[in-house]
Amino acid sequence: MLDGIDYSEPRIGVFVCHCGTNIAAVVDVKKVVEEAKKLPGVVHAEDYMYMCSGIGQQLIINAIREKKLNGVVVAACTPSLHYETFARAVESAGLSRQRYKIVSIREYCSWVHFHDRKRATEKAIRIVAAAVAEIRDNKVYEPIRRKVIKKALVIGGGIAGMTAALDLANAGIPVILVEKEPTIGGKMIQLSVTFPTLDCAQCTITPRMAEVGKHPNIKLYTLSEVIDVSGHIGNFHVKIRKKPRMVDPEECRLCGWCANACPVEVINEFTRGLSKRKAIYLPFPQAVPASFVIDEEHCTRCGMCVKVCPVNAINLDEKEEIIEEDVGAIILATGYDLYDGRKLPEYGYGIYKNVIDSLQFEQLIVPSGPTKGRIVRISDGKPAKRVVFIQCAGQRDVNHLPYCSKICCMYVAKEALMFKSKVPDGEAYIFYIDVRTAGKGYEEFYKKVQEIPGVKYIRGRVGKVWEDENGDLIVTGIDTLTGETVKIRADLVVLALGMIPNLDKRLVEKLKISTDEYGFAQEVHPKLKPVETEIGGVYIAGAVQGPKDISESVAQASAAASKALQLLTKDEIEKEPLIAEVDRERCDGCGLCVATCPYSAIKLEDGYARVDEIACEGCGMCVPSCPTGAINLRNMTNKQIHEIIKAVYGVR
Amino acid sequence: MDWEPWLIGFLSKWTAGIAAESAGVNRVRYSPNIVLINVPCCGLISPIHVVDAFLQGADGVYIGGALPPANCHYKVGNFKAFKRFYLLKKLMKQFGIEPERIRLEWFVSPQYRKLAKTIDDFVDEIKKLGPITGGVEE
Amino acid sequence: MTRYAFLELTSCGDCLSELYMNPEINKLLEEGEIVYWPAYGIVGDPEEIGEVDVTFIAGTVRTRRDLEELEKFRRISRIVVAYGTCSIYGGLNGLTALLEPRAIADGEYVKLLMPTVKPVTDYIEPDILVPGCPPTREVMARLAKTLKKYISGGKPEKKIFLIPGEVLCKHCPRRPSNPEKAEMPGIRDPNEVVDDGRCFIEQGILCLGPVTANGCNHLCIRFNHPCMGCMGPARGVVDQGLNMIGSIGSILLKSREVKLLFPGLAKELDKLRDPMGYFYRYTLPKAMLTKLALRRRGVE
Incomplete structure (x- = not known):
């Protein structure tokens, strides 16, 4: 492919993009071209309105052929947007992508210096000069190939994780599914019905759970957490800590004698504290794996359950296990949690029993829930006739969650509707700031709820919730549309708490991915790469990336699975060969680079340092450690850095 | 004197580099008197590169890396850079060169406002310090 | 004649x-x-x-x-x-x-x-x-x-x-046995360290061996004194001090970086009171920073 390109003398082409007016309105593009032509090694420079367009790309291809270019610098937008676009164009003209560089004069220049055209232009020239200096000494290296392990790890067994796992498994890829809880199902299994169709959530999700549970390609680890990840795209080594279930799921017949015998009663987290369970328990009837489990923390090891179990499925001595697996791709789908309502003391959450969160309210609606579907006051079990919903309980508040949690408007509408269907003479008051109903059928659904007699939407914030001497809740707030103070006596107050990421910091560190300022996993690009992370081979799905509803989570999970498939269906992948390289002429084998490398990628061999090209990540940390300048990062060598600086200051 | 500073910045492409990109996307304006070069890791930049930049006319050198402890894409590049440049600053002081001419800033990628603000601060600071040549015409 | x-x-x-x-x-x-x-x-x-x-x-x-x-x-x-x-x-x-x-x-x-x-x-x-x-x-x-x-x-x-020009460490009798684990455990005063025959840097003693040319046959080192750099920079070393900073910055307290964080590391680095004296005892006029400092004085 590279035949016919002569690299003996630099022949560099510079292509400057106007990006419509995005660049050209600030940067004097013509001047940049003019100055670029004077740079050493540059034989051609031109500008075009949209370099990324078909015609723009063709300009580059033609110039490579006609002017015999052996290097290309594109000054346009950011590499994360169009690096690949131009790399393909350059390659189609027979030039290696390693002799091409795209530099941003939009994000890094015109978009931030619109107040100073003169200096922005000067800066753009310096940026281009630096890129030319860098590319001038770029060498063409053979790509490094490595094998892909055709197996995937999915972390999180909620609707997103299950969907991704099933998509991969159905495509023939073995999947390890790791779930922290004793059963898969995530948050969705706690829901009553889903908006806007009012399908029963449990009826929707349980078949999926069962499918995951018995799929031959899925290996399910419940009560498990990923504790270590090493390796790289196509070849990760993960360690999983599996806590003891102490009940053999193969043997357990779900008779429940053990739970009857168990003397320890604790709060049931599945119903969010609305009921109690035993220390040996079945999380819920449709749990997968379908097996009782012992709550290690609360079990007193009294042995009552062991005595009554008819199939000897219980083993109180079971210890935690560390499982090691090799996988090619990882999908992170650990979902969300609700914001801690106790941080909003003015609403009385955690103070008054009848102030509950939206997931607790779901449990009141579910026919199989702790109240068998009756909507009651938690304090005394009396029917709840009047319910106040508080939307944006913490969301869109700089002191709590500055972002919009996206799903709350819809689930509150749904919960109000469910409440009215169960308590036809009941009244629902909904405090809102705005109602956001972007989604198919969502606005219609909201309109329907709004028109139900007894459902009152009040635009405004609640000031305070307190309990009077009768045990009724008093909600005061301001209706910002009328400007009047509102005071409502209520049986229940439901806080529509916002979604926060359920993402352990240690896991983030192990995966080496980044998070946004709220702790949600960070995608590479919000529009174009929504399920990729900056770590190749690690994908994200569901609410761990940001607030989203079930349909979006499912869509994203399938997207993540499809991205993972693109990787896992390959036998080997190519790695960019931009790794550290040792010049044996200059290496004295002192070993400082060996001591510096965080990947153990450098070893001493016959008195010289040698870089393991698979293990090397190309960070270049070893470069300054070398006293003699013998180790360099390919295509970003010490000499190139010197040339870049020289080029930046060569422009006067 | 019509001198104005021209600074050079080396940004870790995973953190500060992304912040610089977001600053663009969000149109956060900052001083144009700095050329930002993306590198894989600030741990690639050696004290020699920085002093080289001064010798070639950089009035200040800005290094943007990952916020410790856990955000460095390569685990510990930020620590390497910190130690090297902390020592270099001490050394510069002994040579009578203002250590403030090296600016180290640490980021997680969403902190684009911080990037813009620290660059503006840095440019102002260097304006006060004057040219690296100490005002001597070459 | x-x-x-x-x-x-x-x-x-x-x-x-x-x-x-x-x-x-x-x-x-x-x-x-x-x-x-x-x-x-x-x-x-x-x-x-x-x-x-x-x-x-x-x-x-x-x-x-x-x-x-x-x-x-x-x-x-x-x-x-x-x-x-x-x-x-x-x-x-x-x-x-x-x-x-x-x-x-x-x-x-x-x-x-x-x-x-x-x-x-x-x-x-x-x-x-x-x-x-x-x-x-x-x-x-x-x-x-x-x-x-x-x-x-x-x-x-x-x-x-007239000297080979390779770094002193190449044939040093005190080479670390496991270079991957090599670490400078802090910055110590040589007078307060009981020399145990290991690499000086591994004992926390600043030794200019990594950046100094071997023309002395490890004379000082054989007499239990860290290298002070008298032979000048080894081949490939651009600047004894700056290269040394690059090297020790890499391995100083490397296993405790994440624990000590920047303030902890700074505290340790502050123990190096006179880096200029340590690094440039024999090469000060050749230091890149000297060139810069002189240029500011209008000398260069």
Whole structure:
């Protein structure tokens, strides 16, 4: 492919993009071209309105052929947007992508210096000069190939994780599914019905759970957490800590004698504290794996359950296990949690029993829930006739969650509707700031709820919730549309708490991915790469990336699975060969680079340092450690850095 | 004197580099008197590169890396850079060169406002310090 | 008869005396003639000496007279030997590099000084370079051997550097047994560390071995003293101090970085009170930062 390109003398082409007016309105593009032509090694420079367009790309291809270019610098937008676009164009003209560089004069220049055209232009020239200096000494290296392990790890067994796992498994890829809880199902299994169709959530999700549970390609680890990840795209080594279930799921017949015998009663987290369970328990009837489990923390090891179990499925001595697996791709789908309502003391959450969160309210609606579907006051079990919903309980508040949690408007509408269907003479008051109903059928659904007699939407914030001497809740707030103070006596107050990421910091560190300022996993690009992370081979799905509803989570999970498939269906992948390289002429084998490398990628061999090209990540940390300048990062060598600086200051 | 500073910045492409990109996307304006070069890791930049930049006319050198402890894409590049440049600053002081001419800033990628603000601060600071040549015409 | 000149610029005066007393060199000198060596009373007007075959130059260019003599002798000499670290890197004499002449001389003497001190190599091209403070006996023997080749005429085609130039660590008797685990555990005062025979850096003692050329056969190290850098930078080392910072910055407390964080690391680094003194004892005039500092003073 590279035949016919002569690299003996630099022949560099510079292509400057106007990006419509995005660049050209600030940067004097013509001047940049003019100055670029004077740079050493540059034989051609031109500008075009949209370099990324078909015609723009063709300009580059033609110039490579006609002017015999052996290097290309594109000054346009950011590499994360169009690096690949131009790399393909350059390659189609027979030039290696390693002799091409795209530099941003939009994000890094015109978009931030619109107040100073003169200096922005000067800066753009310096940026281009630096890129030319860098590319001038770029060498063409053979790509490094490595094998892909055709197996995937999915972390999180909620609707997103299950969907991704099933998509991969159905495509023939073995999947390890790791779930922290004793059963898969995530948050969705706690829901009553889903908006806007009012399908029963449990009826929707349980078949999926069962499918995951018995799929031959899925290996399910419940009560498990990923504790270590090493390796790289196509070849990760993960360690999983599996806590003891102490009940053999193969043997357990779900008779429940053990739970009857168990003397320890604790709060049931599945119903969010609305009921109690035993220390040996079945999380819920449709749990997968379908097996009782012992709550290690609360079990007193009294042995009552062991005595009554008819199939000897219980083993109180079971210890935690560390499982090691090799996988090619990882999908992170650990979902969300609700914001801690106790941080909003003015609403009385955690103070008054009848102030509950939206997931607790779901449990009141579910026919199989702790109240068998009756909507009651938690304090005394009396029917709840009047319910106040508080939307944006913490969301869109700089002191709590500055972002919009996206799903709350819809689930509150749904919960109000469910409440009215169960308590036809009941009244629902909904405090809102705005109602956001972007989604198919969502606005219609909201309109329907709004028109139900007894459902009152009040635009405004609640000031305070307190309990009077009768045990009724008093909600005061301001209706910002009328400007009047509102005071409502209520049986229940439901806080529509916002979604926060359920993402352990240690896991983030192990995966080496980044998070946004709220702790949600960070995608590479919000529009174009929504399920990729900056770590190749690690994908994200569901609410761990940001607030989203079930349909979006499912869509994203399938997207993540499809991205993972693109990787896992390959036998080997190519790695960019931009790794550290040792010049044996200059290496004295002192070993400082060996001591510096965080990947153990450098070893001493016959008195010289040698870089393991698979293990090397190309960070270049070893470069300054070398006293003699013998180790360099390919295509970003010490000499190139010197040339870049020289080029930046060569422009006067 | 019509001198104005021209600074050079080396940004870790995973953190500060992304912040610089977001600053663009969000149109956060900052001083144009700095050329930002993306590198894989600030741990690639050696004290020699920085002093080289001064010798070639950089009035200040800005290094943007990952916020410790856990955000460095390569685990510990930020620590390497910190130690090297902390020592270099001490050394510069002994040579009578203002250590403030090296600016180290640490980021997680969403902190684009911080990037813009620290660059503006840095440019102002260097304006006060004057040219690296100490005002001597070459 | 081969004509030799001994030119001592600003220096401690030790190097050339030692060289003279070396038996192999002395033999050569006996067979030839010393035409200029003021320190030993052989004085002459350089203008009238005529052609010189070999001039040994030691010391630094500190005074204007140093520079005049240096240039003159380069002109009249067939082979110039830059002898001793001072002549190549500045050596201990170079430690005045950053001082203004006024700070080291009074009154009219100030005028006699160059604005800064520089090694010989900054002004002329020597033919043979012999680093060392002072150069060792092995190196002197090597010099005698080299000179013999050119006694009857001719000169080296390329500059000859008389020491191998590899870093001291390469053949160091204290090399770490496991380089991957090598770590500098902190910055310690050598006087407070009980030497256990391991690599000095692994004991927290600053040793310039990684950036210094081996021309001494680990003399200091064999006598339990860390390298101070007298042989000058090893081949490939751009700047002893800056390269050293790159190296120790990599492995200082590397296993505790994440625990100590920046403030903890800074506290440790602050224990290094005088990095300039540590790193540039022998090469201050050659430091990149010296160049920068001088430029700001308008000297360069």
